[in-house]
Structures are given as structure tokens and as C-alpha cells.
Amino acid sequence: MLTKTVPTLRTRATSLLRTLQNHSSACPCHACGTPAPSQSASLSAARRLAVAAPIEKEYAFEMAASNIRYGNGVTREVGMDFKNLGVNKIAVFTDQNVLNLAPMKTAIAALESEGLQYEIYSHVRVEPKDPAVKDAIAWAKNIAPDAYLAVGGGSVMDTCKIASLYEAYPDAEFLEFVNAPIGKGRPVDRKLKPLIAVPTTAGTGSETTGTAIFDLVSHKAKTGISHRALKPLLGIVDPLNTRSMPSSVKSSSGLDVLCHSLESWTAIPYSQRVPRPTNPILRPAYQGANPISDVFSFEALRLTVKYLPRTIADPDDTEAQEKMLLAATLAGVGFGNAGVHLCHGLSYPISGMNKGYKHPGYQVDYPIIPHGVSVAVTAPQVFRFTGPSNPDRHLAAAEVFGVDVSNAKPESAGEILGDAVAEFLVKLGDQPRGLADLGFTRDDIPGLVEGTLPQARVLTLAPSFQKDDEQKREDLAKILDRSMAY
Amino acid sequence: MLTKTVPTLRTRATSLLRTLQNHSSACPCHACGTPAPSQSASLSAARRLAVAAPIEKEYAFEMAASNIRYGNGVTREVGMDFKNLGVNKIAVFTDQNVLNLAPMKTAIAALESEGLQYEIYSHVRVEPKDPAVKDAIAWAKNIAPDAYLAVGGGSVMDTCKIASLYEAYPDAEFLEFVNAPIGKGRPVDRKLKPLIAVPTTAGTGSETTGTAIFDLVSHKAKTGISHRALKPLLGIVDPLNTRSMPSSVKSSSGLDVLCHSLESWTAIPYSQRVPRPTNPILRPAYQGANPISDVFSFEALRLTVKYLPRTIADPDDTEAQEKMLLAATLAGVGFGNAGVHLCHGLSYPISGMNKGYKHPGYQVDYPIIPHGVSVAVTAPQVFRFTGPSNPDRHLAAAEVFGVDVSNAKPESAGEILGDAVAEFLVKLGDQPRGLADLGFTRDDIPGLVEGTLPQARVLTLAPSFQKDDEQKREDLAKILDRSMAY
Structure with missing residues (x-):
């Protein structure tokens, strides 16, 4: 065959x-990634219209992706990237395995060489359930960083995206932004803090997308949050980081x-x-x-x-x-x-x-x-x-x-x-x-x-x-x- | 053959x-498109380093592009886009030909249907020379809009990009940002106002790039300004708009x-x-x-x-x-x-x-x-x-x-x-x-x-x-x- x-x-x-x-x-x-004051209002208006309008098929598509930097060793540039952004205090997300591996060491060295402050959250769970995600959110709210760095696979990047989201909406209920119909699917109308994603697996593509996935225990099913505002600012795609897989x-x-x-x-x-x-x-x-x-x-x-x-x-x-x-x-x-x-x-x-x-x-x-x-x-x-x-x-x-x-x-x-x-x-x-x-x-x-x-x-x-x-x-x-x- | x-x-x-x-x-x-306070400082530092470092070949590439929306008729969405951005006063750039054509009429109707204020600059010169570009800059400085809309071919989009740039740097000399060695090639370290580009020709691709080209009369040559900060926020790519070519x-x-x-x-x-x-x-x-x-x-x-x-x-x-x-x-x-x-x-x-x-x-x-x-x-x-x-x-x-x-x-x-x-x-x-x-x-x-x-x-x-x-x-x-x- x-x-x-x-x-x-x-x-x-x-x-x-x-x-x-x-x-x-x-x-x-x-x-556009630049939500604006009038957005909520126009969203509501659009929704009212959407209800009234007949169901027509789509007639357009839109193409958006994070910026991507690719090359053997580019992880070492990440400190300069944060410095160029004018941020100082970085919340670094990773998991217990990646914590001790070369990608994380390189990233941390890059932050240190630029004299940046950082705090590490290394408890990301692989294929996380919602309690693990909520733990990460609580940590991020407590740290209140200027920017986020995710070093790991899809679970790390997705947990980091969600933590950044709820840190920007400290009063939001957890299901507020979760995809409908499981959650309320509220669109993100605030500008999130810059997030740079450094994948260490060749799989998820999460460094380019606005999607974050987790297990919702009460539903015994994976669900997620999906909105372009969650897209990382930059995906640092460094083949050296997948050597440890x-x-x-x-x-x-x-x-x-x-x-x-x-x-x-x-x-x-x-x-x-x-x-x-x-x-x-x-x-x-x-x-x-x-x-x-x-x-x-x-x-x-x-x-x-x-x-x-x-x-x-x-x-x-x-x-x-x-x-x-x-x-x-x-x-x-x-x-x-x-x-x-x-x-x-x-x-x-x-x-x-x-x-x-x-x-x-x-x-x-x-x-x-x-x-x-x-x-x-x-x-x-x-x-x-x-x-x-x-x-x-x-x-x-x-x-x-x-x-x-x-x-x-x-x-x-x-x-x-x-x-x-x-x-x-x-x-x-x-x-x-x-x-x-x-x-x-x-x-x-x-x-x-x-x-x-x-x-x-x-x-x-x-x-x-x-x-x-x-x-x-x-x-x-x-x-x-x-x-x-x- | x-x-x-x-x-x-x-x-x-x-x-x-x-x-x-x-x-x-x-x-x-x-x-990243989000220039930050410390950028100029770190740029200078980087330049000093660059001078000292040995000449090595590149080891990475970076991929960035404007968001692109493609579809027959998408021009009519542009009013909602500006509304979603929370802006009100739009500077619209076009040329004398496009001014009376369908793409411009559709775009203006879209602004009007959202009750947006706009002013039209219709004197863009095809294959513009620097005096024409300077005229557009002076107009933009006078208008001080919240956002920019370019409806036309490469000349219109490029003129609009440059006008937006110098409106953000009212004291800059014209050659400040022009590509070196003709100009000083200064990097753009301020966030420009949102620019939406609506191409009416199938050629330049300017809706996706941070490049703007013009003729510098004193040098009898085309040159330009090239920096990712000039990238339109969104390119509205509507095949109906090229029917008039x-x-x-x-x-x-x-x-x-x-x-x-x-x-x-x-x-x-x-x-x-x-x-x-x-x-x-x-x-x-x-x-x-x-x-x-x-x-x-x-x-x-x-x-x-x-x-x-x-x-x-x-x-x-x-x-x-x-x-x-x-x-x-x-x-x-x-x-x-x-x-x-x-x-x-x-x-x-x-x-x-x-x-x-x-x-x-x-x-x-x-x-x-x-x-x-x-x-x-x-x-x-x-x-x-x-x-x-x-x-x-x-x-x-x-x-x-x-x-x-x-x-x-x-x-x-x-x-x-x-x-x-x-x-x-x-x-x-x-x-x-x-x-x-x-x-x-x-x-x-x-x-x-x-x-x-x-x-x-x-x-x-x-x-x-x-x-x-x-x-x-x-x-x-x-x-x-x-x-x-x-």
C-alpha cells in the first residue's frame, strides 16, 4: 500500500x-490585540444584532499569529527581549521536570544577565486540572509581575496564559472566560501583560495561539479558554530546547x-x-x-x-x-x-x-x-x-x-x-x-x-x-x- | 522550451x-510592536556591543506580519474595527483616483455607519517624492487623529505610514528615520497610532509590512523607511477593491x-x-x-x-x-x-x-x-x-x-x-x-x-x-x- x-x-x-x-x-x-474602552459596548451591540440577523455563512477569514523567532540558541535572547519591553519583574512558569533542564537554565541566565527580577512558579502540572490552574492563578495574583515567561510544553504555556488572564481580571469567576457552553466564553477586553513563550516540546504550537487547555474536574473533560488576547507576544522557538525531550x-x-x-x-x-x-x-x-x-x-x-x-x-x-x-x-x-x-x-x-x-x-x-x-x-x-x-x-x-x-x-x-x-x-x-x-x-x-x-x-x-x-x-x-x- | x-x-x-x-x-x-521606555537606552547599549563584537553570521530568524483579513466585501467591517479599538477621529489617506471609486466609498460608508469622525487626505501622489510625503505629514500633524486608514495602492499605504510616524515624532527631522546610509535609520521607539490598510491594487503587499518607499528628490533615488513599528495593525484584503484597477x-x-x-x-x-x-x-x-x-x-x-x-x-x-x-x-x-x-x-x-x-x-x-x-x-x-x-x-x-x-x-x-x-x-x-x-x-x-x-x-x-x-x-x-x- x-x-x-x-x-x-x-x-x-x-x-x-x-x-x-x-x-x-x-x-x-x-x-488587533488592543482591546479598547468601547469594546464591551460594541460587543453587546453586535450580539444583539447577531441574534436578529439571519444565519448566513462566513465570507472572510482572518490570519493572526504570535511573532515567532526560530534558531538554535535563541533562548539566550529572552532577557534582552524583556529589557527592550521596559519590564522588570518577570513571572516564570515551568514544571518540575523542565525546572532542572537546560532550557530553563538558559532562560534564567538570560534574565539574570540583564539584571531582571524574576520569580519562578515550577508547580505546573502536566495535563493540568482546574485546581492546579487555580493555584497558578493565585500565585500570579500574589506576585503581580510586569510580564510572563513560560518555559515548557503545552501545559506550562497554557497554565501561564490562564494565570496572566485572571491576574488581569482579579474579580472574575473562574468559568467567566472558559469556552461556552461549559463556561461563559466572555471575550477578553483588557490588554494582558506581555507573555513570551519558550516551548520545550515539539507539539502543542501553543507559543503561536490564543488557546489554553485544562481538565475541568467537575465535568470530567478537558476544556479551555480561547481568545486572541491570550496569544504570546513572541514565541521563542529554539531547537536546542527540545533535545531534553x-x-x-x-x-x-x-x-x-x-x-x-x-x-x-x-x-x-x-x-x-x-x-x-x-x-x-x-x-x-x-x-x-x-x-x-x-x-x-x-x-x-x-x-x-x-x-x-x-x-x-x-x-x-x-x-x-x-x-x-x-x-x-x-x-x-x-x-x-x-x-x-x-x-x-x-x-x-x-x-x-x-x-x-x-x-x-x-x-x-x-x-x-x-x-x-x-x-x-x-x-x-x-x-x-x-x-x-x-x-x-x-x-x-x-x-x-x-x-x-x-x-x-x-x-x-x-x-x-x-x-x-x-x-x-x-x-x-x-x-x-x-x-x-x-x-x-x-x-x-x-x-x-x-x-x-x-x-x-x-x-x-x-x-x-x-x-x-x-x-x-x-x-x-x-x-x-x-x-x-x- | x-x-x-x-x-x-x-x-x-x-x-x-x-x-x-x-x-x-x-x-x-x-x-513585538510594543516599544517601551527602556528601549532607546538598551538600543544604544546594543549598538556599543555591536561595534565591539566580531562579525558573526546570523543564527535565527523572526517571522512577523500584520493581521490579515481576506474576503469579498470585508471593507465594510472597517468602521466596526475602529469602533472596537475605541478610537473616534480617523485620518483617511487616499489618492485622487481612488477617492471616487467603490473601495473608498465603501470604507467611508463603514466609518459613517458607526458614527465615526473622519478627515480625508486625497492628495497622495502615485510613486510619491519627498515633498508630497512632507505635505501629508504636515496635514496629519494638523489633524492629530486617533487612528489612520489607508485606502489605495502602495503609494497611499506608504504615505500614510510615514505621516503616522512623523505625527508621533513632531520634532524629528525628515531624514531621522529614513533608511541608512541615506538617512539616519533611527529605530522607532514609540507606539504609533493604529493604522488599518485597505489595498486597492494586487501588488505592494504594503498592508503586511513595516516598509514605506518614496523618492528622495535630492538623491534622485527611491529610498524609504523600514521598521516593524510601521506595520499596519490590520490589512483588510478585499478582492472587490481590486475590480477598479x-x-x-x-x-x-x-x-x-x-x-x-x-x-x-x-x-x-x-x-x-x-x-x-x-x-x-x-x-x-x-x-x-x-x-x-x-x-x-x-x-x-x-x-x-x-x-x-x-x-x-x-x-x-x-x-x-x-x-x-x-x-x-x-x-x-x-x-x-x-x-x-x-x-x-x-x-x-x-x-x-x-x-x-x-x-x-x-x-x-x-x-x-x-x-x-x-x-x-x-x-x-x-x-x-x-x-x-x-x-x-x-x-x-x-x-x-x-x-x-x-x-x-x-x-x-x-x-x-x-x-x-x-x-x-x-x-x-x-x-x-x-x-x-x-x-x-x-x-x-x-x-x-x-x-x-x-x-x-x-x-x-x-x-x-x-x-x-x-x-x-x-x-x-x-x-x-x-x-x-x-
């Missing part, structure tokens, strides 16, 4: 990038990149999203696939398929590590503007309802299904399900995995991509071969379905999925059932 | 995007896109640029080719080669217009981070030393060599000259034009790309067949050479060109001599 046919792939991708560039679309990223973290964070790129590439086109916002500030960050996110997502997919296996096979393959970190960042810009869909929607209850699985190689003293693992475990069945929505895109993605699709029928596109993803996961090694390996049984499916349905922010973008709730339940159950083992 | 071989092209491009992703690089875009403007602005993409794709890699900045704030915006700009530049090249001829051939081909506007924006992000080189460096004296040529179709009452025309006229010879620096990239670009390069020798890469560009220009029609058609003779070459040499900002990035001044003079003279007629 897997034979190299790169030229066909490229042709198809080019053709896709052309033909799918629809021009009637609506998208959520006002992204254990192999298990490399593979699970790399699978997150894989799904970011595949999901954003196959998300509904921005021009199919409803409703068309009545005010640009109401455009979500996750807008559906668009001609600019496509460029990022597809390039990230190519890099991931090529380099992720190399990073696992050879811990000293620094070239592959560098390319994977670049892929993670490119995918971050891609999904940060286009969004993700079913793999991510399903992953939140999968991680949240973990009954005791602890992924090999994770140095924590509690059960954990790493985010990348929970995202990838349903991917083969998700893309089998979404195939009919856009066979060309699914076949183009399958070609990246080396599948010869020259004679493929459009109706087989989902199956072909699903098989290619499954084979990729198996060859990568160290991955559960389905939900059963994670400790789930078929009895858990109804709970997982109910935990997925509230993930409106991402399900809105799922192709083949704009149906009533009963049909959605049926589809999700089918995907989960088939994902028990592969 | 021209036969379609897209698969080979794609293969080569993929391979290039891979192999050329060097990871030791330095790049100039701190891009006359055919001559379509082709000359499209040729600017062609050269933006080709020059940024073939610029020296960021990791070859010297010196490595000692402080991230000293990184220029124009950094050399890097893995992120490559994605933008190459995609823009593909779109331009495919759609520019269609926009000229059929004024009603709205799909082609939409794709060209997207290409212009993508190329803007590409060259805005990677830079341009010899075509642009040579174009400034070519436009500035115009002896009376008036390009057909331009509705102005003075001689004019449009920017795109002056950039493209030397392109065939420029890429012939730069070919040996990176044959693979030149051949990959030639393939985009449809050349079969499967048996091409690396040493012919420059000639092959140069021929492909020349054939493209000839087929496009309405273009001068060399400098002679623009009214230049061989006697003008020494003057054009001397007018090009001070364009340090772009010449630094020219491949095959890192030589002493005497050799540079010789090379420029050779390129100009061979560009007299093709």
Missing part, C-alpha cells in the same frame, strides 16, 4: 490549494502536531462556517480551513510525516528534531487560525475520563493519557469518517504518507487516509492500539460521547458533522466503537 | 523547502508581486547574513530567505505565474483577481520577512532618474515609471546573474513558469530562469522590452549604478553580491548594460 509517489502528491496539493480557495468566508480573529514525550507531542495539521487541513472551509459574525471582533480564532492556514497545515504535515519517525528512531538526529519543532510551530499557526475538529473534540473526554492509564515514559506520579496520545487514538477512524466531506483533501494527505493514490476512488478516500494514519502510528511504536489499550471498554462510550458533545468550538468545524444532536451522538459512538482496537 | 512539468516542479520545491531549511540564522524582527495598474502591480516572490525566494539564506545582531531589536525586517518566508514566497510565485496573465487577458476574470490579491498579500509576508534584493535595489534609481517616460494607462499628469515596471525591467538579467548562487532554487522557480528543467545543468540555472522571466514579461504585453524603452541610454548606466549602491538594506541580501564596492559597480553595470533591451 505504501509506495512513494511524491509528484502526484504535490500536484494534488497544488491543485487543492487552488481549487479550495473559496472567497466567501467569515472568520473570528479580529486579532524523553522519547515518549517526543512521540506523543509529535502526534499532536500530526493531528493539528490533518484536522486543520480537513476542517470545513471557512466559507461554510455559520453564523457569519456581525462584528469582526466576534470571529472565532478557529475559522475553518482557509488558503493561508492550508499552506501552514500542509507543510507541517509533510514535515511531521518525514521527521517524526526519525526523531524517535535516533535520539541524536538533531536535524529531525529541528524540523519537528518547525513543524509544530507551523501547525500551530495553521490550526490556530483554521481550528481542529473531531480528534481533538474526542480527546478531551478521553484524557479527562482516564480510569488509571499511565503512559509509559511520563515522569509523573498520577495516571496520564498524554494529549497527543488521546488525540491520535481515534485519528484512523475520524478520517475514515470525514473522508466523504472532501475526498481530494483526504487523498492528498494520504499521499504525504506515501500512499499511491493515482487510482484511488473518491469514495475510498477516508478509508485510505485512515489506514495510512493507522500504519504510521503502528510503525512509530509505543502507542496504544486503540481505546481498549487505554483501559476503556464499550461501556464507556456513552460517557465519552456526552463528554465530546459540549466541545462546540471544535465540533463546529468538523466536516460531515453538521447534524442534529442525536445524529452526532450516533456518529461519535460509531467512531469510538471502531477506535476500541485497530 | 515552455512545457508543463508540474510534478517535477513540486518534487523539486518540496526537496528545496526541506534541504534549504538551515537552522543557524539571525533575523531582525523583534516585532485599470489594466496597466494590474500588470505593473502584478510584476511587483512577481519580483517580491522571486527575490525573497532567491535571497541569501538568513544564516548567511552578517552581522549577527547583538540584540534582537536590532534584527532587520529583511533577513534573508528562511523556512517560513519560503512557504509564502513560493506559493505567491505559483499564484502569480498562473493568475497574473489571466487578470490582464480578461478584465472580468474575478477568480484570477482574487488569487492575485491573495498572491500579493502572501508575497508581502514572504518578502516582508525575507527581503528583496537586486531588482528592487536597481529599481529605485530607475524610477528616480526617469527622464520623462510616462507609462501607458497611468492617469497622472507627470512622467512615471511605475514601481512594478522598474522592478521587472532588470529581472531577466538579475536572475541570470544570481543563478550560480543557488541553481536549485533558480531551477525550481523556472519550473513554476512551465520550463522543463529535468535535464537542466546547474550552471545554466540563471540563464534558464532569466529566459523564463523574459518570456513571461513579453507574453504579458504592454511592458518595456528593456531600459532603452524607458528612455535610458548606456550613458545613464554610471548614474544608475551610483543610485543603486546606497540601497544597502536590500543589497545586503543579494546573492553572488557580497563583494567590494568596485566589483559591485562592475556587476551592476553589467546587469544594467544587458538590460538595455531584451
Whole structure:
């Protein structure tokens, strides 16, 4: 099945990038990042309008991303960056593992060499639950820093974003900004303090996005906060910082990149999203696939398929590590503007309802299904399900995995991509071969379905999925059932 | 010569995007856009350091761009954007042609529907000289608006950027911020007022960049101001606004896109640029080719080669217009981070030393060599000259034009790309067949050479060109001599 046919792939991708560039679309990223006094008022007005207006499809998209600096050793510049910003007291977020590793040492040395004051919060929990996040918020309120520095993986960057947010709104209830319908989804209308993010894993892309994810214990599901105001000012993307990743973290964070790129590439086109916002500030960050996110997502997919296996096979393959970190960042810009869909929607209850699985190689003293693992475990069945929505895109993605699709029928596109993803996961090694390996049984499916349905922010973008709730339940159950083992 | 071989092209491009992703690089875009009190002090310190440090090559690059909103009709959202920003009094920049066209009418209606105050400056000169720019500055200082709106082509956006800059520095001398060595190249260390740019041509990409270009009469050459602080907050990229472009403007602005993409794709890699900045704030915006700009530049090249001829051939081909506007924006992000080189460096004296040529179709009452025309006229010879620096990239670009390069020798890469560009220009029609058609003779070459040499900002990035001044003079003279007629 897997034979190299790169030229066909490229042709198809080019053709896709052309033909799918629809021009009637609506998208959520006002992204100016400079909220203003009248914003709340105009938001309310816009909402009133939104209620009255007929439901129209989007007609525009907006592209926004953090500034990104990439290079071996750029972490040492971070002290100068804060100095250039005119800030002095820095709140540094990290976790117990990264605390003693080279990336953190380099960052701290950079702050010290500029004579900056700093305080370290090193209790970030990997795949944090809301009590851990609240602890970080309380710490930040107490410190009241001038700026924030996050040195770590997605959990560290996301916790730091949330701490910075609630420090700016000391009186806000915790659910105030959490994504609706679980939380109130209040838009951020104050300017947050500068945050510089230094990723130490090649996965989350959180350094480029306004998204922060955590486990809400009361709902047994992951949810999050998503607003462009949470975007870091700058992402310092330094391949030297990923040298310290254990192999298990490399593979699970790399699978997150894989799904970011595949999901954003196959998300509904921005021009199919409803409703068309009545005010640009109401455009979500996750807008559906668009001609600019496509460029990022597809390039990230190519890099991931090529380099992720190399990073696992050879811990000293620094070239592959560098390319994977670049892929993670490119995918971050891609999904940060286009969004993700079913793999991510399903992953939140999968991680949240973990009954005791602890992924090999994770140095924590509690059960954990790493985010990348929970995202990838349903991917083969998700893309089998979404195939009919856009066979060309699914076949183009399958070609990246080396599948010869020259004679493929459009109706087989989902199956072909699903098989290619499954084979990729198996060859990568160290991955559960389905939900059963994670400790789930078929009895858990109804709970997982109910935990997925509230993930409106991402399900809105799922192709083949704009149906009533009963049909959605049926589809999700089918995907989960088939994902028990592969 | 021209036969379609897209698969080979794609293969080569993929391979290039891979192999050329060097990871030791330095790049100039701190891009935080939030200048701070201590910035000037740390800049001075950094400069002192820079003088003392040995000349090392770059090891990082930085990616920054304005937020971009793209869609048919998005111009009508601009009133809400200003309202969301909490500003009231808007200075609107445009020119005498655009003043009465649909894009301007839509923008003004959008301001009015939100009850915003505005004042219009409609005297922007196409390809402005410094007295025209100074007139705009004086007007802005007098108005003292809360924010700026530019509705027009590159000249309008650039004039608006400069007016906003000097309004923020009312006591600054005009040459203070102009690119060194012509001006003093002072970095911008104050936060400028919000600027929203609405391009009406598919060319400049100025809506995404911190660059503004004008003619300095005393030097008989184009120069400019380039700093990330000049980047618009938001580029509103509305294909409906390019419907009003006359055919001559379509082709000359499209040729600017062609050269933006080709020059940024073939610029020296960021990791070859010297010196490595000692402080991230000293990184220029124009950094050399890097893995992120490559994605933008190459995609823009593909779109331009495919759609520019269609926009000229059929004024009603709205799909082609939409794709060209997207290409212009993508190329803007590409060259805005990677830079341009010899075509642009040579174009400034070519436009500035115009002896009376008036390009057909331009509705102005003075001689004019449009920017795109002056950039493209030397392109065939420029890429012939730069070919040996990176044959693979030149051949990959030639393939985009449809050349079969499967048996091409690396040493012919420059000639092959140069021929492909020349054939493209000839087929496009309405273009001068060399400098002679623009009214230049061989006697003008020494003057054009001397007018090009001070364009340090772009010449630094020219491949095959890192030589002493005497050799540079010789090379420029050779390129100009061979560009007299093709």
C-alpha cells in the first residue's frame, strides 16, 4: 500500500490549494490585540444584532499569529527581549521536570544577565486540572509581575496564559472566560501583560495561539479558554530546547502536531462556517480551513510525516528534531487560525475520563493519557469518517504518507487516509492500539460521547458533522466503537 | 522550451523547502510592536556591543506580519474595527483616483455607519517624492487623529505610514528615520497610532509590512523607511477593491508581486547574513530567505505565474483577481520577512532618474515609471546573474513558469530562469522590452549604478553580491548594460 509517489502528491496539493480557495468566508480573529474602552459596548451591540440577523455563512477569514523567532540558541535572547519591553519583574512558569533542564537554565541566565527580577512558579502540572490552574492563578495574583515567561510544553504555556488572564481580571469567576457552553466564553477586553513563550516540546504550537487547555474536574473533560488576547507576544522557538525531550514525550507531542495539521487541513472551509459574525471582533480564532492556514497545515504535515519517525528512531538526529519543532510551530499557526475538529473534540473526554492509564515514559506520579496520545487514538477512524466531506483533501494527505493514490476512488478516500494514519502510528511504536489499550471498554462510550458533545468550538468545524444532536451522538459512538482496537 | 512539468516542479520545491531549511540564522524582527521606555537606552547599549563584537553570521530568524483579513466585501467591517479599538477621529489617506471609486466609498460608508469622525487626505501622489510625503505629514500633524486608514495602492499605504510616524515624532527631522546610509535609520521607539490598510491594487503587499518607499528628490533615488513599528495593525484584503484597477495598474502591480516572490525566494539564506545582531531589536525586517518566508514566497510565485496573465487577458476574470490579491498579500509576508534584493535595489534609481517616460494607462499628469515596471525591467538579467548562487532554487522557480528543467545543468540555472522571466514579461504585453524603452541610454548606466549602491538594506541580501564596492559597480553595470533591451 505504501509506495512513494511524491509528484502526484504535490500536484494534488497544488491543485487543492487552488481549487479550495473559496472567497466567501467569515472568520473570528479580529486579532488587533488592543482591546479598547468601547469594546464591551460594541460587543453587546453586535450580539444583539447577531441574534436578529439571519444565519448566513462566513465570507472572510482572518490570519493572526504570535511573532515567532526560530534558531538554535535563541533562548539566550529572552532577557534582552524583556529589557527592550521596559519590564522588570518577570513571572516564570515551568514544571518540575523542565525546572532542572537546560532550557530553563538558559532562560534564567538570560534574565539574570540583564539584571531582571524574576520569580519562578515550577508547580505546573502536566495535563493540568482546574485546581492546579487555580493555584497558578493565585500565585500570579500574589506576585503581580510586569510580564510572563513560560518555559515548557503545552501545559506550562497554557497554565501561564490562564494565570496572566485572571491576574488581569482579579474579580472574575473562574468559568467567566472558559469556552461556552461549559463556561461563559466572555471575550477578553483588557490588554494582558506581555507573555513570551519558550516551548520545550515539539507539539502543542501553543507559543503561536490564543488557546489554553485544562481538565475541568467537575465535568470530567478537558476544556479551555480561547481568545486572541491570550496569544504570546513572541514565541521563542529554539531547537536546542527540545533535545531534553524523553522519547515518549517526543512521540506523543509529535502526534499532536500530526493531528493539528490533518484536522486543520480537513476542517470545513471557512466559507461554510455559520453564523457569519456581525462584528469582526466576534470571529472565532478557529475559522475553518482557509488558503493561508492550508499552506501552514500542509507543510507541517509533510514535515511531521518525514521527521517524526526519525526523531524517535535516533535520539541524536538533531536535524529531525529541528524540523519537528518547525513543524509544530507551523501547525500551530495553521490550526490556530483554521481550528481542529473531531480528534481533538474526542480527546478531551478521553484524557479527562482516564480510569488509571499511565503512559509509559511520563515522569509523573498520577495516571496520564498524554494529549497527543488521546488525540491520535481515534485519528484512523475520524478520517475514515470525514473522508466523504472532501475526498481530494483526504487523498492528498494520504499521499504525504506515501500512499499511491493515482487510482484511488473518491469514495475510498477516508478509508485510505485512515489506514495510512493507522500504519504510521503502528510503525512509530509505543502507542496504544486503540481505546481498549487505554483501559476503556464499550461501556464507556456513552460517557465519552456526552463528554465530546459540549466541545462546540471544535465540533463546529468538523466536516460531515453538521447534524442534529442525536445524529452526532450516533456518529461519535460509531467512531469510538471502531477506535476500541485497530 | 515552455512545457508543463508540474510534478517535477513540486518534487523539486518540496526537496528545496526541506534541504534549504538551515537552522543557524539571525533575523531582525523583534516585532513585538510594543516599544517601551527602556528601549532607546538598551538600543544604544546594543549598538556599543555591536561595534565591539566580531562579525558573526546570523543564527535565527523572526517571522512577523500584520493581521490579515481576506474576503469579498470585508471593507465594510472597517468602521466596526475602529469602533472596537475605541478610537473616534480617523485620518483617511487616499489618492485622487481612488477617492471616487467603490473601495473608498465603501470604507467611508463603514466609518459613517458607526458614527465615526473622519478627515480625508486625497492628495497622495502615485510613486510619491519627498515633498508630497512632507505635505501629508504636515496635514496629519494638523489633524492629530486617533487612528489612520489607508485606502489605495502602495503609494497611499506608504504615505500614510510615514505621516503616522512623523505625527508621533513632531520634532524629528525628515531624514531621522529614513533608511541608512541615506538617512539616519533611527529605530522607532514609540507606539504609533493604529493604522488599518485597505489595498486597492494586487501588488505592494504594503498592508503586511513595516516598509514605506518614496523618492528622495535630492538623491534622485527611491529610498524609504523600514521598521516593524510601521506595520499596519490590520490589512483588510478585499478582492472587490481590486475590480477598479485599470489594466496597466494590474500588470505593473502584478510584476511587483512577481519580483517580491522571486527575490525573497532567491535571497541569501538568513544564516548567511552578517552581522549577527547583538540584540534582537536590532534584527532587520529583511533577513534573508528562511523556512517560513519560503512557504509564502513560493506559493505567491505559483499564484502569480498562473493568475497574473489571466487578470490582464480578461478584465472580468474575478477568480484570477482574487488569487492575485491573495498572491500579493502572501508575497508581502514572504518578502516582508525575507527581503528583496537586486531588482528592487536597481529599481529605485530607475524610477528616480526617469527622464520623462510616462507609462501607458497611468492617469497622472507627470512622467512615471511605475514601481512594478522598474522592478521587472532588470529581472531577466538579475536572475541570470544570481543563478550560480543557488541553481536549485533558480531551477525550481523556472519550473513554476512551465520550463522543463529535468535535464537542466546547474550552471545554466540563471540563464534558464532569466529566459523564463523574459518570456513571461513579453507574453504579458504592454511592458518595456528593456531600459532603452524607458528612455535610458548606456550613458545613464554610471548614474544608475551610483543610485543603486546606497540601497544597502536590500543589497545586503543579494546573492553572488557580497563583494567590494568596485566589483559591485562592475556587476551592476553589467546587469544594467544587458538590460538595455531584451
